[in-house]
Amino acid sequence: MNDIAIPGEPATVAALELMTRALVGLTLHSLRVLDGEVSLPQFRLLLVLSGLGRVPSSRLAAELGMTASSVTRLADRMEAAGLLARGTDPRSRSIVTVEVTEAGVDLVARVVERRHVLLAAVLNRMDPAERQAAARLARRFAELAGDAAALGVTGPLPL
Secondary structure, rough: OOOOHHHHHHHHHHHHHHHHHHOOOOHHHHHHHOOOOOOOHHHHHHHHHHHHHOEEEHHHHHHHHHHHEEEEEEEEHHOOOOEEEEEEOEEEEEEEEEEEEEEHHHHHHHHHHHHHHHHHHHHHOOHHHHHHHHHHHHHHHHHHHOOOOHOOOOOOOOO
């Protein structure tokens, strides 16, 4: 792990750590709508895959930062549950593709909808100026966090 210090800003880092914990807590709470239907790694795979569409499993593995064999094991369980479908690339039958099924899309939508409800409940407790400032700063932070790979830090974990 990289030790990146911000001179004179330990309180800011501590505040962001608190916010990170709150956001992760809300995210994990939003996963409760799944009622054990899928694990966190399986949900993460579905979420990423729903954004990619039909792709070779090797690309999905790269996007998730996982080995191909790990993705295959997760995909086996999710295919059996009807949440994703495998296929082949018409240009090369040796390339295995994966895509989210309608049931998988519905599952992702339920979690995202619940997360939006939870986030809105927090935002509704802020005054309008705080909400606008929070939105502006969140967009800026996410924009900069996307560039974290240049610093040798892995990118944000899609939850």
